[in-house]
Amino acid sequence: MAGQEALPRVVGSFLDHLTVERGASAHTVAGYRRDLARYADFLAERGVTELSAVTEADVTAFSAALHTGDAERPALAPSSVARALSAVKSLHRFAVEDGATLDNPATGVSPPKSGRRLPKALSLDQVQALLAAPDLDTPIGLRDAALLELLYGTGARITELVSLDVDDVSLLTHDPDAALRLFGKGRKERIVPVGSYARAALDAWLVRGRPAMLEGARGSTPALFVNTRGARLSRQSAWAMLREQAERAGITAEIGPHTMRHSFATHLLDGGADVRVVQELLGHASVATTQIYTLVTVEHLREVFLAAHPRAR
Structure with missing residues (x-):
């Protein structure tokens, strides 16, 4: 009742x-x-x-x-x-x-207002140090390098990349015009290009790293990124890897699951990319979501102006 x-x-x-x-x-x-x-x-x-x-x-x-x-x-x-x-x-x-109650007591309750929070992005030097951190003489290092290069090179979410199978990237290492198909929130599909650095790191992982990682593993897996037990790499493990490699690179800035995605967007806009192009690459439904990154670049311009112009202060 x-x-x-x-x-x-x-x-x-x-x-x-x-x-x-x-x-x-x-x-x-x-x-x-x-x-x-x-x-x-x-x-x-x-x-x-x-x-x-x-x-x-x-x-x-x-x-x-x-x-x-x-x-x-x-x-x-x-x-x-x-x-x-x-x-x-x-x-x-x-x-x-569902008929469990007659009234909704939460209708008139509003959440507290929150200020606009700017995304955290690494500097280009920090990104380069992070990408150089993995040990390429080990299978784990090859995996981490490929994952980091794809995170920064495509702006993908960690969840999107750890969900990939080998078949999803089979053309990338052979066809320079091939793009990567990703499925974001709500299974919304988008196609993103992949640069030469990410392709090279991916090829090294597939040829030298992944087979070595799967030696002795029970059964087989279609997963592109695997852990030391031969199972699909989890989102949590990928995030832990990102923090570990950031520490190896000497990065003290706060690192989160979307750090590379934020850096991807910010650096594209800094380089002159149109905000609507970045919107498509990130898979944002609204350009308003992407425009928050323009506030980051404006803040960067202000910092440069204050530091470099003789009459700025």
Whole structure:
């Protein structure tokens, strides 16, 4: 009956709905699960166990608690608070549509405003040091070099590259006009060119690195990038590799999963590329998403101006 559903049961149904009916990725569902578990714990502390008993004041208090934190829980960034509140809103909307509750108490609650956050990009010197860091005398080093060159050379997301199979790149090392087909968010397809450095690194990995890495592995895998056990390289392992190679290169700047992607976009715009071309290469649905990188390049120009012009200060 509507209005008497226990919170955990509705959350479970909602997560099943995300997976089965909306086709959300495991990563997305895991994020919703974490945020809603935090929400359920918060409500339980307030004595609320049924979704029908939740009020707008409860949802507002939850948002405020995430924003300010307390002795046991650190404050979250505005973007993280907004993400958690979005999960809560989606849960309550689902509950109404599914007949579990009659009202949606989250409708009028807004997330905290967050300032525009500029992407982190490495300098060209830092990128070159990072690309030179892997040990090319080892299979792992050849793999890491190929992955880094592709990350910087195509602007691909780490997830997109570790999802590739050998057949996806079979033409790249033989045909200089061949391009790489990538599948981004929502399985949106895009075609990106691949430069000579990335092709050479990829060829070295396929010819010398990957066969050596797969020696003694049980079975076979179509995966382009593999780990030492012969299985497909995970996104988390690829990210850990990026941080490790950055440390080897002496880079102290903050490194994240999209660092090379941000650097790719920023350096293209610095070099005079049209923002709409960069939009297509990155696979952004809207040019507005890409235009944030122009703010990075303007800031770079300002720094150069202040440092170089005799009457800038």
